[in-house]
Structures are given as C-alpha cells and as structure tokens.
Amino acid sequence: MRDFRSVEFNFGINKVRIYIFLGIVISFFSLVILRIVDMQMLSRDKFVKLAMINMAQQLPIPAERGMILDVNQVPLAYSEDTIGVFVIQKYLPQNDTLRLVTLSKLAGVIGKDIKFVLAAIERRKWDIYGPIFISEITKEQAVNIMERSEDFPGVFVDTISLRTVKFPYETAHLIGYLGPISQSEFKVLSDEERRIYNTTSYLGKDGIERVYDKVLRGIDGVLFRYIDAKNNIVGSEIVSLPIEGKSLRLSIDADIQKLAYELLKPYRGSLVVMKPATGEIVALVSTPSYNPNRLSRGDASYFLELSTDQKFPLFNRAIQGTYQPGSTFKLVTAAAALYYNKWVPERSEYCTGALRIGKRVFNDWAVHGNVKNIIDAIRVSCDVYFYKIGLSLEPNEMIEMAKNFGVGERTFIDLPNEKIGLRISEDLHRKKYRRDILSGDMANMAIGQGDWLLTPLQLAVLGSIIYNEGIAYKPHIVKEILSYDGKEVLEKVKPEVLRKFDLPKEIWKIMKEGMKEVFERGTASGLKYITKYPISCKTGTAENPHGKPHSVFLAFAPTDGVDPNDAIVVAVIVENVGAGSAFAGPVAARVIEAYFNKYGYKK
Secondary structure (H helix, E strand, O other), X not given: OOOHHHHHHHHHHHHHHHHHHHHHHHHHHHHHHHHHHHHHHHOXXXXXXXXXXXXXXXXXXXXXXXXXXXOOOOEEEEEEEEEEXXXXXXXXOOOXXXXXXXXXXXXXXXXXXXXXXXXXXXXXXOOOOOOEEEEEOOHHHHXXXXXXXXXXXXXXXXXXXXXXEOOHHHHHHHHOOEEEOOHHHHHOOOOOHHHOOOOOOEEEOOHHHHHOHHHHHOEOEEEEEEEOOOOOEEEEEEEEOOEOOOEEEEOOOHHHHHHHHHHHOOOOEEEEEEOOOOOEEEEEEEEOOOOHHHHHOOOHHHHHHHHOOOOOOOOOHHHHOOEOOHHHHHHHHHHHXXXXXXXXXXXXXXXXXXXXXXXXXXXXXXXXXXXXXXXHHHHHOOHHHHHHHHHHOOHHHHHHHHHHOOOOOOOOOOOOOOOXXXXXXXXXXXXXXXXXXXXXXXXXXXXXOOOEEEXXXXXXXXXXXXXXXXXXXXXXXXXXXXXXXXXXEEEEOOOOEEEEOOOOHHHHHHHHHHHHHHHHHOOOHHHHHOOOOOOEEEEEEEOOOOOOOEEEEEEEEOOOOOOHHHOEEEEEEEOOXXXXXXXXXXXXXXXXXXHHHHHOOOO
C-alpha cells in the first residue's frame, strides 16, 4: 500500500523550489523596473545629454578682432556684429537634386542668385563639417529661414562679426581684407598654428590684416551645439571662452591718405609719404582701388571682376609696381661721379639738345645751352650733361652707388608681396644682352633709363637717404600695438636703420642744393603756385614701351625746418601721362601743402 505521507513530503519540497524560483523572478523584474524608473526619471537629464552629444556640432566662438586705427586714433577697420546665414555640407541633402532645390530656396529667401550661394560653398567644399558663411541677412529673412527649418536641412542662422573698412577705396591696399582659410593654407599650418586657426577661420588675405593677422585675431573659444534629428538646435554648451585680439595704431594719417587718393583717383598711379627720421609711412595710395568690404563679405563674383580687370585694381602699385626712375636717378649718378672723383662740381657743359655717342644720337628733352655746373644740371635736368657724367664712370661705380641708395633692395615694409625692382649688374647684362655694358648703356643708365626699376616706396627711401645724408630707416606702417579697446599701449615699434653709408658732406650739400633749385627756379618752379612751403625735389619722366611715359616726382619738405621729425618725403608716380612736373609734381605739392597746414613745423 502506497504511503501518501511520502508523496506529501515530496510535494513540500517542490513548493519550496517554486517559492525560490518565484522569488528570483520577482527580484529580477524588480531590478529591471527600478532601472527603468532610474533611466526614465532619476537619470533622465544625463541620458538626454548623452543622446544629444551624438548629434553635437563643435563650433568655434570667433574672438573679437582688434581695431586698426590711424595715427590720430581714427578707426580705419573694425568689426560689426550682424546676422548671417550658414550651411554645413554634411547636413545638406546628399542627393544632388534635393541639395540644389534646398539651396535655390535659400537663394530666393536671401535675395541672392543661386550662383552666389554655390560659389560661397565651392570655396569651402573641402570642409564638409564646418559652417560656411553664405551672406549677411536681415531679421525678416532670418525669421523666414528659422520658421521653415524643415525646408532648409543643413542651413542655420547665427550672428557673425564682419570686418568693415571705414574708407574702403582710400585704404584698400593698406588695410587689405579677410577671407576664409583655404585648404592649401590650412595644410601648411604648423601644430602651433593649428591651435590658433581652424577650418572655419577667417584670416587676413592682404595688407595689414594679413601681416598682423595673429596679433589682431585673438584666440577662438569652443561651443558645443546640440541638434535633433530635424536639425533643430536643442541646446548648447560653451567649453571655452574666446580671448579678444589686440588693436593696432598706424602711422597713417587718414586725412592725408584720403586727399592723396582723391588726387590720384583719375589715374593709374601711386604715392608714398614717409617720415625720413623714423621710416613711418604717413600715406600709401595705389589707384585704381577696390572695395575690401565686399571681399570680406565673400562676394566671389566681385573678386572675379577685379581679377580680370585690365587696370589691375588688386595690384598695390606703391610696393609692387616697378618703374624706371627717369631723371630722379640723376641724383645717384651725380653722387657716383663726385664720390669716385670722375667729375668736378664746377664743370660746365654746353647742351645743344643732343649728344652723339658712336653711331647713335642721344637726344635731350630740351636745348639748355650753357649749363654752368652740376647743381645747374640738376636744376634744369639736362640729359646731355648727365650723358657725359655717365660716360666718365665705370659700370661698377654707378651700380655700387645705386645699391647704396637702395635700388634693387627690399625695404622690408610691413606689407605683403613687396617687389625689389631691378638693379643691373655686369654679369646680368652679359646674360641678358650677350655683351658688356657699353658707352651708350652708361649714358642711358645715367639719366634713369635702361635696366633700373624702382617701386614708388624704393623711390621714397632714396629720397630719405638724401635727406638724412646716408641713412635710411626701415619703412613701417604700424606704430603701436594696443589693447583691444585701444586704450593701453602694449608695444611701440621703434625706428630701425635699414641701410647706412658715408659720402663726403660736400656731396650731400650739392645734391640738396640742386633739389632746392629745382623748386625755386627749375623744372618744378610752377609748384610754388600750389604750395607755400619750400621743398626740395626732382622731376622725372620714365620711358614706357607700352605708351605714354610715366610721370615721376620725388620731394622732401620743408627746406627751412630745423627739426628732422617734422620732415616728410613724398614719392609719386602717375602712369602714362607724361612729364613729372605736369602730373606727379602737382599731386605731391598738394599733399605737402595739406600736411603742413595740419601739423606745421619748427623753423
């Protein structure tokens, strides 16, 4: 007979197992429920943030760029906050048709041609993650884009600081403009520079903005911007704050700069005004000019227009244009002949208007008759007299003196892409012409024709050497580095000797007296009707194989001043117009008149 107590006992064991199993199951689900509650309620913010980080854009917070001020603290370039529209290529529709539809809609909203939008993206096509600035927009346009965000994937609106040049055409070649960093520029950055620049950086492309970019730009901050699947901004976090850049005070006088531009505006030409005692540039103008504000705002069609303009408005003639010096070089020729004892200053010559050298006749620009001495020859700019001086010199003597005066030498001005011009050498002449320098060459070189090429800045340096009697200071535009607000001077730019050489005092005296006579009763005597201030000067006419000659003029003033710090040197070249006394001279005289009307000088 079966013992049911045994069955009851086994059943009891099974109940225990069941209770244990149920306890495990209940505990497991309790833990799951508690974890769900923790995720949904207690740690919600943490996981939401983690989810958003998966859709975060790391963006730079651009540092405030420093101001550029003139010598009297007049703002020349500064940044202004405005509203801009941007695209990020990664978030644009990847289908070409949908992408074009989106960008066409955007172009319609902001009132731009689709080509304008595509050109802006094309410049930065190498950077698919960085925000690309398309255009400045109005508040109404911004609202329109944000309200229709679903129509504009990859497009967003934000504030942007745009660079403004106060006197754009007048100072374009001085100040320069900003533009997005190119792929080639980014590739060559050092590790240290990549801490300053990123793929979205705007940097100086020309002028002071380029040379002093690292001083002006500051250090960008970092922002994380969180977006949802619909491209809506759902949060942001500042990782680091930007550090503002420094400001610059230039030696430029805005009033003189503007006047010089207005005088040269009808022509192709350039002008440099420099203080010979320090090398400070008071004005530097090149015409024709352009509007740097349009370039800083990304107007690609305008850049193309400028690049194909046959007048070359982007070309800074003051430091890149190279010209024969014409008769201004006669001062160098005179110095060489006197220094090497090949000519006595009292020597007279009779000018018939031409001189035969071998089988060739070298003409003068006028018949001067009896030229009493070398000062008189400088006064009337007699070619025949200087042809004969040139014949008295050895080629190396003239070439060495030209080098002393900075011909064919860099000035190291704080602007980019300076040209060094041309100073012929005997070796270079043999390579170019397959012969030695002959008598006819020496005659031509003596009057500033042939193989001499100078920039207007080099011509100004030549004038400062004469004024300082053998010393040239390095030309510079920045006078001081300031705090961002311009109130504190952080660093002063000190005068630096560029070149120095010795000539007997008597030679400097002869050169200066000849230049003084040019103004008093020589080829530039008509300028006395333009300026009341006494100047020393030299006119020149530079031959031009492509048309009318260039008008060249070099001067320093005043001749009756007692403080070298009051003096200025002015060099002007006007292209394709004729004699120096007729065009370049009057421009220089009006600038000199305005400068001393404003600043005066000690007599």
